[in-house]
């Protein structure tokens with residue numbers, strides 16, 4: 205089933221909210237009536253615009269209601285076009301997508317009689333709207349730190365107003381829940397959002413395929429006008445350790461590239477004609493070299509019991525986010541620590557003249573949406589590490605300005621290890637491993653003239669400022 209409409213046109217007002225609501229309709233999408241409506245669709249819902257004859261599940265009147273209603277978000281988010289675009293798509297797809305029956309289900313209707321024509325209809329009073337994780341998270345991330353345009357230095361980002369929660373308590377889920385709730389005085393009828401990646405059969409026996417519109421990540425180049433679009437800028441201590449145990453230890457390796465090297469001028473994927481400049485630490489061969497180092501540290505075996513020839517390796521002491529692989533926060537985990545993925549390049553078909561995407565496009569994307577399971581470049585690779593968790597860019601890089609992670613001057617690799625203050629045996633193992641790792645790193649640096657390495661360990665208490673205990 206390729207989907208059709210669940211509504212078309214407006215049928216009076218909701219008895220509870222007194223706002224206009226839509227007429228239930230199960231049938232194919234229809235062409236918009238006036239050139240004006242087509243131009244509104246093109247301006248506010250460009251993803252759905254397909255030329256003059258574009259078919260939609262919204263009437264001209266609905267489209268006008270939509271445009272009238274989004275004045276506040278346009279005002280608050282308009283200086284960050286990527287965020288605004290993703291935000292508007294919530295309502296563009298719900299209201300107008302020609303196949304929205306795939307993800308919008310009508311849950312409650314009331315009979316309605318048109319006062320002029322006497323025609324009998326049903327008005328829609330409640331819907332269920334399924335969206336994918338990527339859409340919800342991508343939309344949220346692109347808007348999370350957008351500042352209020354009227355008062356850019358205000359503490360509270362704009363979502364503090366749109367979320368119904370303070371900005372640091374706002375999540376993709378509670379943001380959507382609030383926006384779907386008629387209690388916010390803006391929403392005309394109840395919209396129950398369902399964030400899910402898998403298609404499912406709903407109670408009425410219909411197959412629901414969540415809305416998965418691609419989201420635009422934030423970039424400084426999306427900035428328009430005089431006001432800064434501070435999307436992507438972390439404003440407080442990030443969720444770095446939200447899922448970590450109350451006390452843990454970080455083993456950090458900081459890698460710099462020595463010598464003078466030209467910056468990397470990277471051609472952005474077509475149709476863009478722009479380039480992005482990366483600092484020399486992002487050289488592909490250098491990243492391979494860093495991967496080799498990371499792999500060697502991972503494989504280290506430290507002697508800890510001379511009598512029994514016992515050894516301790518990272519896998520014995522590491523923290524595992526999803527009980528799978530050790531948690532390592534590292535740029536290389538954007539490639540799942542896999543050298544072949546770093547080398548992957550997608551070229552145009554069939555000639556292969558142009559590079560459509562390579563490791564730098566993926567890397568840049570992952571610094572925007574570190575939680576993404578599939579990037580929107582032609583590579584379509586995951587940003588999640590081998591443990592299934594994200595690496596936030598501010599933990600993996602040093603020396604960047606603002607959110608220009610591509611200007612970083614150093615790479616930071618963090619191995620997270622368990623460190624229970626009451627477990628002396630565990631603490632002893634960790635210390636043995638650290639001594640060996642420290643020795644290894646010093647030695648390794650001696651034989652790598654093009655890198656400078658430093659190694660440090662700290663005990664961290666979740667939420668606290670880190671307390672430094674040892675520098676190697």
Ligand SMILES: CC(C)CCC[C@@H](C)[C@H]1CC[C@H]2[C@@H]3CC=C4C[C@@H](O)CC[C@]4(C)[C@H]3CC[C@]12C
Pocket residue numbers: 226266267269270273274276277295299365366382383384388390391392393
């Ligand atoms: C300030 C916060 C709480 C509200 C911000 C979100 C606003 C802009 C959202 C919430 C619910 C949305 C509405 C939900 C349903 C419809 C019906 C459709 O046929 C036209 C668009 C319209 C009318 C949407 C317009 C935008 C809307 C009003």
